[in-house]
Amino acid sequence: MTKRALITGVTGQDGAYLAKFLLDKGYTVYGFVARRSSDTRWRLRELGIENDIIYLDGDLADACSVQRAVITSKPDELYNLGAQSFVGSSWDQPVTTGIVDGIAVTHLLEALRQFSPHTRFYQASTSEMFGLIQAAHQDENTPFYPRSPYGVAKVYGHWITINYRESFAMHASSGILFNHESPLRGIEFVTRKVTDAVARIKLGKQQKLHLGNIDAKRDWGFAGDYVEAMWLMLQQEQADDYVIATGVTTTVRDMCKLAFEHVGLHHEDHVVVDPKFFRPAEVDILLGNPAKAQRVLNWQPKTSLKELITMMVDADLRRVTKE
Numbered sequence: 001m002t003k004r005a006l007i008t009g010v011t012g013q014d015g016a017y018l019a020k021f022l023l024d025k026g027y028t029v030y031g032f033v034a035r036r037s038s039d040t041r042w043r044l045r046e047l048g049i050e051n052d053i054i055y056l057d058g059d060l061a062d063a064c065s066v067q068r069a070v071i072t073s074k075p076d077e078l079y080n081l082g083a084q085s086f087v088g089s090s091w092d093q094p095v096t097t098g099i100v101d102g103i104a105v106t107h108l109l110e111a112l113r114q115f116s117p118h119t120r121f122y123q124a125s126t127s128e129m130f131g132l133i134q135a136a137h138q139d140e141n142t143p144f145y146p147r148s149p150y151g152v153a154k155v156y157g158h159w160i161t162i163n164y165r166e167s168f169a170m171h172a173s174s175g176i177l178f179n180h181e182s183p184l185r186g187i188e189f190v191t192r193k194v195t196d197a198v199a200r201i202k203l204g205k206q207q208k209l210h211l212g213n214i215d216a217k218r219d220w221g222f223a224g225d226y227v228e229a230m231w232l233m234l235q236q237e238q239a240d241d242y243v244i245a246t247g248v249t250t251t252v253r254d255m256c257k258l259a260f261e262h263v264g265l266h267h268e269d270h271v272v273v274d275p276k277f278f279r280p281a282e283v284d285i286l287l288g289n290p291a292k293a294q295r296v297l298n299w300q301p302k303t304s305l306k307e308l309i310t311m312m313v314d315a316d317l318r319r320v321t322k323e
């Protein structure tokens with residue numbers, strides 16, 4: 001029998017890659033989408049799957065629409081990827097972020113508990129929960145110390161997922177994913193901001209790139225590799241929590257260097273540090289230990305940062321050339 005998956009955030013970076021991954025496996029894919037006044041399906045079009053998804057209208061903040069989506073789709077697997085996911089905006093919209101990224105996880109879990117208790121649930125947890133890191137390599141046992149309203153909301157989502165697993169024996173897992181990027185990354189995130197600017201500078205359409213804290217370090221992987229880990233978690237007999245990361249950390253500065261070097265330019269000639277992009281509280285460094293995912297899920301990252309940044313710069317060169 002064909003399996004049915006419901007994905008919240010299907011129009012986002014991870015939602016698009018996951019939908020493609022599941023469609024390729026023969027799943028029927030339902031996408032829970034919030035109405036927007038302008039087009040949000042460009043990623044699904046780029047992957048050639050826009051017409052292969054069954055769309056269900058709703059908003060994570062609206063428990064009724066969440067219930068309706070669960071009842072309509074009767075999913076075998078529910079992937080909760082929907083979120084206000086930009087850390088910077090979470091200080092501007094702290095309450096919305098708290099509701100959508102935190103409380104709304106309970107809307108989903110309650111809908112499953114009442115109407116579809118056998119559905120397997122995936123929660124998109126995040127390395128932002130580690131924030132002010134309490135261990136050099138962060139794993140599933142490292143205490144959390146979130147540094148943004150986004151991180152705080154995600155800690156709620158993480159623990160309510162564990163709580164429903166323990167209270168109601170639900171198959172509910174959290175993936176604690178470290179930063180993952182791709183050509184489908186939103187332009188506000190630093191990797192894509194950099195690769196888009198590199199393409200524009202190379203093609204003579206821009207001179208400078210204004211960035212914030214370029215000393216921050218992140219453990220960056222490829223989104224295409226990471227969605228496989230989400231699926232693997234839901235194929236396990238027991239639900240559990242897993243860190244998904246590469247185990248390598250790099251400064252924003254060195255990531256820029258890679259991007260500029262790929263087109264024969266020097267980042268020092270173009271990058272301007274601009275206090276406007278500094279955050280009220282920063283996560284200085286993230287470095288994950290994915291040993292448990294490697295051991296239990298047999299998962300490992302396949303794409304190096306250099307390959308990832310090359311792929312992103314090349315995609316942006318093609319896009320900017322077409323403009």
Ligand code: NAP
Binds near residue numbers: 013059127
């Ligand atoms: P993204 O590209 O920003 O996608 C977020 C998705 O959520 C979009 O489809 C967005 O729809 C949807 N959404 C936002 N508010 C909603 C609401 N109120 N109701 C329903 N849908 C809503 O994020 P991503 O990078 O794919 O990340 C996917 C998930 O993983 C997020 O939960 C994120 O917090 C988490 N995560 C991401 C990373 C990473 O490095 N990418 C790492 C760890 C965890 P619109 O486009 O229409 O707004």
Ligand code: GDD
Binds near residue numbers: 177278282286
């Ligand atoms: N966005 C952005 N723009 N970040 C900048 C800039 C800039 O101009 N200059 C420096 N940075 C630094 C940020 O201060 C941060 O330390 C780092 O680059 C990465 O920023 P983002 O790419 O915005 O990602 P993030 O780490 O804050 O959050 C992403 O990863 C989380 C997982 O750790 C998002 O995808 C979150 O949704 C995800 O949970």
